Every structure is written in C-alpha cells, then in structure tokens.
Amino acid sequence: xxxxxxxxxxxxxxxxxxxxxxxxxxxxxxxxxxxxxxxxxxxxxxxxxxxxxxxxxxxxxxxxxxxxxxxxxxxxxxxxxxxxxxxxxxxxxxxxxxxxxxxxxxxxxxxxxxxxxxxxxxxxxxxxxxxxxxxxxxxxxxxxxxxxxxxxxxxxxxxxxxxxxxxxxxxxxxxxxxxxxxxxxxxxxxxxxxxxxxxxxxxxxxxxxxxxxxxxxxxxxxxxxxxxxxxxxxxxxxxxxxxxxxxxxxxxxxxxxxxxxxxxxxxxxxxxxxxxxxxxxxxxxxxxxxxxxxxxxxxxxxxxxxxxxxxxxxxxxxxxxxxxxxxxxxxxxxxxxxxxxxxxxxxxxxxxxxxxxxxxxxxxxxxxxxxxxxxxxxxxxxxxxxxxxxxxxxxxxxxxxxxxxxxxxxxxxxxxxxxxxxxxxxxxxxxxxxxxxxxxxxxxxxxxxxxxxxxxxxxxxxxxxxxxxxxxxxxxxxxxxxxxxxxxxxxx
Ligand code: ADP
Numbered sequence: 001x002x003x004x005x006x007x008x009x010x011x012x013x014x015x016x017x018x019x020x021x022x023x024x025x026x027x028x029x030x031x032x033x034x035x036x037x038x039x040x041x042x043x044x045x046x047x048x049x050x051x052x053x054x055x056x057x058x059x060x061x062x063x064x065x066x067x068x069x070x071x072x073x074x075x076x077x078x079x080x081x082x083x084x085x086x087x088x089x090x091x092x093x094x095x096x097x098x099x100x101x102x103x104x105x106x107x108x109x110x111x112x113x114x115x116x117x118x119x120x121x122x123x124x125x126x127x128x129x130x131x132x133x134x135x136x137x138x139x140x141x142x143x144x145x146x147x148x149x150x151x152x153x154x155x156x157x158x159x160x161x162x163x164x165x166x167x168x169x170x171x172x173x174x175x176x177x178x179x180x181x182x183x184x185x186x187x188x189x190x191x192x193x194x195x196x197x198x199x200x201x202x203x204x205x206x207x208x209x210x211x212x213x214x215x216x217x218x219x220x221x222x223x224x225x226x227x228x229x230x231x232x233x234x235x236x237x238x239x240x241x242x243x244x245x246x247x248x249x250x251x252x253x254x255x256x257x258x259x260x261x262x263x264x265x266x267x268x269x270x271x272x273x274x275x276x277x278x279x280x281x282x283x284x285x286x287x288x289x290x291x292x293x294x295x296x297x298x299x300x301x302x303x304x305x306x307x308x309x310x311x312x313x314x315x316x317x318x319x320x321x322x323x324x325x326x327x328x329x330x331x332x333x334x335x336x337x338x339x340x341x342x343x344x345x346x347x348x349x350x351x352x353x354x355x356x357x358x359x360x361x362x363x364x365x366x367x368x369x370x371x372x373x374x375x376x377x378x379x380x381x382x383x384x385x386x387x388x389x390x391x392x393x394x395x396x397x398x399x400x401x402x403x404x405x406x407x408x409x410x411x412x413x414x415x416x417x418x419x420x421x422x423x424x425x426x427x428x429x430x431x432x433x434x435x436x437x438x439x440x441x442x443x444x445x446x447x448x449x450x451x452x453x454x455x456x457x458x459x460x461x462x463x464x465x466x467x468x469x470x471x472x473x474x475x476x477x478x479x480x481x482x483x484x485x486x487x488x489x490x491x492x
Contacts, residue, residue, distance in 0.1 A: 028113045030121070032204070035066035038074060038227055039210035041081035042220025048073040053229070055203060058124035058346040059337045059381045067203045070226040075195075075235045078224040082166040082193040083241050085221030090163045090191040094150035101146030101188060103216035104209075109139045111212070115205055119177055120337045122204040124346030124382070125300050127338050137462055138181035141480075144464035145185035148485060152190065155482050161489035163191030164267055165243035168236045170257075171206075172249045173199035173348050174303040174404075180206045182479050183246055184223055190488035192244065193222050197236055199249075200229040201349050234260070242266060246487065248305070251402075251428075251473050269477025269487045271305065271469055273402040274430030276451065277423035278308030278459060281416075282316045284435035288457065290324045293408070296433055296459035298332065298386050301344055302406040303352075305474075306431035308459050310399060311388075311410045312419055318412050325388065329373040332386055336378060344406060347382040356384060356405035363389050363398040368409070394422060402428070416441070420448050429471030433459045452478070 035052055037044045049071035054063045070078070089097070108115065115138075116130040125134070152161045167187045171179035176198055187194050198206040210225050226232060230253070237245050237260050247257050248271040261268045278296045280289045296308025313321045337345030347353040364370055368389040377383040388408040392399050399409045413419040423432060432451040434442055446454040452470045455461060462468070467481035477487045 028117050030114050030117045032065050032118070032121075036068060036203070036207050036227070038068050038070060038078070039207060039213070039223075039225040040074075040078045041224065042214065042218075044210070045077075047071070048077070053200065055122060055201065056349075057121050058201075058348055059121070060378075061380050061382075064121060065204065067200070067207075067227045070197075070228040070232045070235075072235045074226055074228075075232065075239055078195045078226045079166055079168075079236070079239045079241050081221035081224050082195050085219060086163075086165055086193045089193055089219065089222050092191075094152070094191075097188065097191065098146045098149035100216060100218050101142050101149060101185060104212055104218070105139050105142035105146060107212045107215055108135070108142065108209070112136070112139065115177060115208065117338075118208060119205050120345070123173060123176055123202045124337050124348050125303075126342040126345040128340055128342070129300060129345075133462075134175055134178045137464070138178045140464045141178075141181040141185045144480075145189035148186075149189040152485065152489070155485055156489075156491055159491040161190065161485070161491055164488060164490060165192060166241055167192045167194050167244040167246060167488065168239065168242040169194055169196045169246045170233045170236065170249065171196065171198055173202040174300060174305070176202035177205040177209065179248055180209060182248075186479070186484050187246075187488050188222065190485060192488055195224045195226060195236060195242075197226050197228065197233050200227070203227045237261065244268070244488065246477075247271070254475060267487075269469075269479075270475035271477070271479065272430075272473060272475040273404075274305045274307070274428045274470065274474050275310055275400065275402050275426050276306050276308050276428070276431040276433070277310045277312055277426075277449075278433035279312045279413075279419050279423060279435065279445070280314060280317065280321060281419075281434070281436040281438075281441065282314045283437050284317075284457070285437060286317060286320060286324060289435040290321065290328050292433060292435060292457070292459045293321075293325060294328055294332070297408045298344055298406050299460050301347055301384075303348055303404055304460065305402075306453060306460065306468075307404075308431070308433050309403065309408060310423075310426075311408055312413050312422060313410065314419070315412050315414050322390065322410070326371070329371075329386060329388070332373065332375075334375045334377060334383060334385060344386055347384055347405065350382055352404065353382045353384060356403055356407060359398055359401070359403045359405070359407060360387060363392075363396065363407075363409075366396045366398070368392045368396055368398060394425060400426070416445060420445060424448075424450050427473040430469075430474035431455070
C-alpha cells in the first residue's frame, strides 16, 4: 500500500474493442469500449450477474456502450474489497492520503477535455457546461479535499475525527462526475473507503475516473465502482458491512433509503429534491435578474435539484420582467449537446422526457398558460423547448412538485412578507435566489428563507468550500466546506 509517485499508463479495459467516437465539433476523440465491467479491488471485472444494460446518448439515441448490472454477489464483492482496504487506508499517514487526492485532481485536470466530451455524450448536457462547470468543479473538489486530509485536527479543534468505514455512495444522473467527486473526495480525505454506484443512464465518467485511480496508484479496494439500477443501489444500502450511506437523488428513493437505514446504526446523509424560489424585487437590476432566471432554471436543462423553478416577481415589474424574459428565451439555442453554442442540450432519458411532458399537460389542464420559444428541435434525441408558465397559482401541481426539467412557473407577490411566506410554502428547502440592489434587504430576506443555500443577485453558483444541502424534504447533511467533512467523520 505504499504510495507510488509515478503515473502509470491507463489500464487495458478487459471488454470489447474500444471504438473512436468522432466527437465533432469538439476536436477530442474519446475511446468508448463496447462494454464495461465494474471496478472492484483495483481492477475492471465482469459482473457475476453476467448482465449488461445499454447506455444511450440522449442527444441522438445511439447506444454508446453496455454497462454491467451488479447483483447482490457483485455488491458483496465490492463491499468486501472496501472493507479489506479500510484498516490500511485509515492508518496511512494523512499527508499520504492527501497526495493521492492531489494526484487524482491533477490527472483529471489533464484529461478534462476527454471527460467533458464523455459527460456530454452520455448525459446530454451542453458541452460548454461539461467543459466549464462539471469537470472543473469536480477537479476542484479533489484539490479542496486533498487540502483537508492532513488538517482535520484544525477543522474541529479539540476533537479527534475518526473515519467511519465503508461508505455506500449513490448518485444521480444530472451531474455524474461532479456528484462522484462530491462523494468520493471527502470520504477519502477523512480516511474512509468507498463503494460508489452511479446512475444507470450515466455511468461512463465514473468508470473512467476509475482509470485515473489506477493511473495514480490508489490502493486497490479504496474506491470501488459498481453499476446498475435501483435494485443494485438497494442491495448496496442494505449491506451489513456498510457504515455510512450517502445518497443524492429523488425524495421518494431517499425516503425508502431512510427507512432501510433506520435502526441499522448506519450513518446517513440525503440530498434530495427541491422546488426552489427565485425572488425578483422591484429594485433589482432587471436585465441581470432575467439572466439569473434563465441560469436558475434552464442550466443543465433544469435537471438540477436546486433549480430556481418557482419564480416570484414583485407585481410592479411583472410585465417588464415577462417582456424581457420572452426576448431572452428567443435567443436560447436548443439542440446538439456537442455544439459549443448550445444552451440547452438533450433531456437525459426518454423516461424523464415523458415525465416532463406530463407536467406540461397538467399545468395547462389546471389553468396555467404555457409559453415556449419557436425552436427547431433535432429529429433524433430527447429534446424539449424551454418552457415557462404564467397564470400559475401556488396550489397548482407545477408550482408544488419538482419537475426536474426546463420548466419555470411564474408567480407574483406584493410585499417582502408575502414573498417570504410564498417562498417557504413548500415541503422542500434546498435553495433560493434573491434579486435586489438593497444589501440590508438581502440579509433580512436570506435569514428568513428556509433553504440550505441562498444566492443573492446570482444563481446556481457552486464552490467546493461552500456547504450544500437542504432542509425539510430536501434532505439533511451538508456536502462541501468544513461542514461536509462531518458527514464522513465520527468526532470523539
Ligand atoms: P431519478 O428519479 O431522478 O432517476 P432516483 O432517485 O431514482 O432519481 O435515482 C438516483 C440514484 O438512486 C440512481 O443511482 C438510482 O439507480 C438509485 N436508486 C434508485 N432506486 C433506489 C433504491 N431503492 N435504493 C437505492 N438506490 C436507488
């Protein structure tokens, strides 16, 4: 288990012949194997289940590759590897653990363009978002937590932080590599070992991250990556040798996981859904606010748990905001995720597209007015024009339920009191946005919003040093920052 400073060549993938994806118009070519095994104990292995599922490019509906479907035996193998690796990993000098994290960060940075292309092919998000947000932020998470690894005594003065053991980490499909980084980096920095399960539609970048673990000589078993759908995730959560479960995903699955963990002694953190308010006051810079509205709900096709999906506009500026919004919407480019100019790429899956379309129908049936810019969508792939609804009542389904798509519900308010009451009138509490040029108003309103993150005159900005997490049905526990370390340590 001694750290090996040299960077090794990428591992030979055992499966199939790699083929080159002509990633036009991006210049980087990305090899994608015909099929992928799982990463267990430092090597890619075939699933004991012998089962594979297709992973599809939602931008053109082509099959990219086949992904292993882990069964209980595979889960057993992965957890056993993580358990066996734990004693040595936790005893390793913290500065040595830090070195591994720094090496992972650097190597990911070097291969950033390749990861960006792969992320966009597998998930449908615009290449400019993968390139400028997802992959750089993932790199930052590894750098940031590398910095903490040998300074944990300073994070919690007077206390000793002990690692928990084997962490089961289950992530969603909206930010595949970034969520993997959010989970893996703090767990390793704190001395835990990991079994990670990516979402079934977006496993490719996590599996490629495993190549980097091999390149940097991360000791076998410290991180294991198993693929599959809900059954695989459930088997992982239920495994007796798992000490900690970290889940990001839907509120429904989060509740099932909380029930499974209750009474088991397993530590649990949940980052779930949201229906976040974005509040525009009359005194805001309206052009800036309209940009913030667009960034708040249409970033990543609205597949964002903290998306600003409920827009509250103060009555006096409602008409002006709507007029500006309409003009701005006409300028959004929807289409090929690999095109550098694309603003909205593909919806992640056919199932999610159907879910969003159902919400559009419900919105109209309940009396709201639907607006969409005239856009020409590609013939193949899962696409939807960005949509906003006016005439929305707080009781409408589209004002209450998380849609997880590019759909905005516009509502009005008269007074700050009313804005706060309406914003907090939700079972969720993940994020909120405030737009005003009055600093005192920002502090007052922010302190009265029940939301884990409050953005002021901006929206959807992330930083590894800033804790992220929710209240109420948006979950509990924080990721990022000093507070995020608490999810992976027992303080004694
Ligand atoms: P979505 O509905 O947006 O696809 P999910 O909450 O279903 O989100 O999925 C998030 C992650 O949780 C995925 O990796 C998925 O495979 C996993 N998952 C789904 N069902 C379960 C379950 N019962 N137990 C554990 N993990 C699950």
